[in-house]
Amino acid sequence: MSVEEIRRLTPGEEIFAGAHAYIGHAVLVAGRVDEDALAAAFDAVVRSYPVVGAALKPHPDGGHVLVTSETPPAISVVAGDPDDLLAGSVLDQGVRLGAVGLVRDGARASVTLSLHHSVADGAHGVALLAALWSRYADAVEGRPVVVEPHGYPLPAEQVLTARGVVxxxxxxxxxxxxxxxxxxxxxxxxxxxxxxxxxxxxxxxxxxxxxxxxxxxxxxxxxxxxxxxxxxxxxxxxxxxxxxxxxxxxxxxxxxxxxxxxxxxxxxxxxxxxxxxxxxxxxxxxxxxxxxxxxxxxxxxxxxxxxxxxxxxxxxxxxxxxxxxxxxxxxxxxxxxxxxxxRIPELPSTAGSVFEEYRVAMAGKPIPGGxxxxxxxxxxxxxxxxxxxxxxxxxxxxxxxxxxxxxxxxxxxxxxxx
Missing domain, CATH: 3.30.559.30 (Nonribosomal peptide synthetase, condensation domain)
Structure with a gap:
């Protein structure tokens, strides 16, 4: 799979690339989480919202470029403390800007959708969380898992300028x-x-x-x-x-x-x-x-x-x-x-599992010199x-x-x- 450049990050997006910043949207679940259904749901989210499967690479003149990723989407599954929301999650902006991690301990689990902050703020992330669980419910209940292609999200500067904000x-x-x-x-x-x-x-x-x-x-x-x-x-x-x-x-x-x-x-x-x-x-x-x-x-x-x-x-x-x-x-x-x-929207429930709590996870690296x-x-x-x-x-x-x-x-x- 060849890598294609999409566009350079704007100043407002670049801030988060320097910090390798991710926001995780986690749900604590009591009961069974179907790994195969979760993987199918994440794959459908990536195909619907391609920025989730994209990556960043450094630009020769400084800053970063949004590019397609050579790595196919995959979820991580580990046994451990579900309160450790990011355990096992692959958070590498050079590989993929979105990740799903499942941490399970018996009948209790956490599922965290992590998104790079350069391409998704809180409202954006919550919308994709709802999309993930909607597709998960479809997969569990035997319905077709919907893929609705969207374009890459636009930077704030472009959105505001196009709407006449001076x-x-x-x-x-x-x-x-x-x-x-x-x-x-x-x-x-x-x-x-x-x-x-x-x-x-x-x-x-x-x-x-x-x-x-x-x-x-x-x-x-x-x-x-x-x-x-x-x-x-x-x-x-x-x-x-x-x-x-x-x-x-x-x-x-x-x-x-x-x-x-x-x-x-x-x-x-x-x-x-x-x-x-x-x-x-x-x-x-x-x-x-x-x-x-x-x-x-x-x-x-x-x-x-x-x-x-x-x-x-x-x-x-x-x-x-x-x-x-x-x-x-x-x-x-x-x-x-x-x-x-x-308000985090009500997520579709499935037989044998109950959503207990929504939590946020934050990940970032120290900025050199900061x-x-x-x-x-x-x-x-x-x-x-x-x-x-x-x-x-x-x-x-x-x-x-x-x-x-x-x-x-x-x-x-x-x-x-x-």
Whole structure:
């Protein structure tokens, strides 16, 4: 099979190629997982969405090129702890940008669809997760496994330009790039704040998770509707309050930076799998007069987001990636980051198996010359089966800190619906 060049990566995609970054969308399953059906489903996904089976190769002038892969799609199957979501998964951007790993232990298993971040953001990945399990159900139940050919997804820069989004001067955008990342918390001992790497060269990341009950999640939804806010703004408020409490600082020392899915913000709208990383950033800079209770802070966050969306600011993020930051005095606010994968669709069930939980896995390698200091990780928000989840991926040295921080997040959310 000969390798064909598809196109060069854009600056917004190249960021993730340097880090060999993958996002894994995992489902914990109680009961039997049919290996043959899973392999057939993954093969159909690759033939439907060819970017999953593509690869990256370095370009002589720098950067990377998206190319077809010489390696046919295959799933990995290992016996082990299903909580080790990426065990056995082949994550090599020079071989394939998508992978499926099955980890089983008796009657319990995890299945993880990993996608390279250069070609798929969270919304894109969730759509392909649904496609995988739909085809798996077809295979298990003896129906034809559907192949629906799609083209390669377009980069955000091309999608936005084609829809008339004009790049505006950098000095009109909220300043994010000059903000300093949080320093390691004081309880992380000196010399222990460096992230480890595993035998494959990937950062050895752990995950700390908060998972609300169905009743608690329904209570948050009801609270958001009653107060005229969103569940996402309530979670953002809880994350900010937890960070300030754990660090012993005021909200005004923080800057909340979070991802915004741009697909519904453009016309015509863009399908989840039609673009690689169609994500912008919004920011909320608390002040000394910002509310310090959950609902009030959530209302302020939502109001600021509405103002930024109305001004088209999140749409500018992909157009400025790779630009040099503006000159001026950098801010010393600490960045508190979050992203929201939204509601994970109901996955088709099959006889003899039950979906227990959705989880996210992160994989990436240290960037040469980049910092490997352990800092507060990005909070990933999602809901599955009527349960809200918040998870953070971090180094071993940060485990105690993240348990404290996510514990405060959970306490703030649960106390609001009691």
């Amino acid at each position: 790049k505006i001067p950098l000095d009109r955008l909220p300043r994010v790039v000059d903000c300093v990342p949080p320093a390691p918390p004081v309880e992380v001992a000196a010399g222990e704040d460096e992230s480890e790497v595993d035998e494959r060269g990937f950062l050895a990341l752990r995950a700390t998770r908060v998972l609300l009950t169905v009743e608690q999640t329904a209570g948050l939804v009801a609270l958001a509707r009653a107060e005229g806010v969103t569940v996402n703004s309530l979670v953002s408020a809880a994350i900010l309050l937890a960070e300030a409490e754990c660090r012993g600082c005021s909200l005004a020392h923080l800057l909340h930076v979070y991802a915004v899915n741009l697909r519904p913000m453009v016309s015509p709208p863009v399908g989840a799998a039609e673009a690689t990383n169609l994500v912008g950033s919004a920011v909320y800079p608390p002040t000394t007069t910002s509310p310090t209770e959950l609902v009030g802070l959530a209302r302020a966050i939502r109001s600021e987001l509405e103002s930024q969306v109305a001004a088209g600011l999140p749409l500018q993020t992909p157009l400025h990636l790779g630009d040099a930051p503006e000159e001026g005095e950098p801010t010393t606010r600490l960045v508190v980051a979050a992203t929201n994968f939204g 910092s490997r200091h352990a800092v507060s990780g990005t909070c990933v928000i999602h809901s599955f089966g009527g349960r809200l989840g918040v998870e953070v991926h971090h180094s071993a040295a940060m485990a105690g800190w993240e348990r404290r921080r996510t514990g405060r997040v959970r306490a703030a959310l649960v106390s609001a619906v009691r």
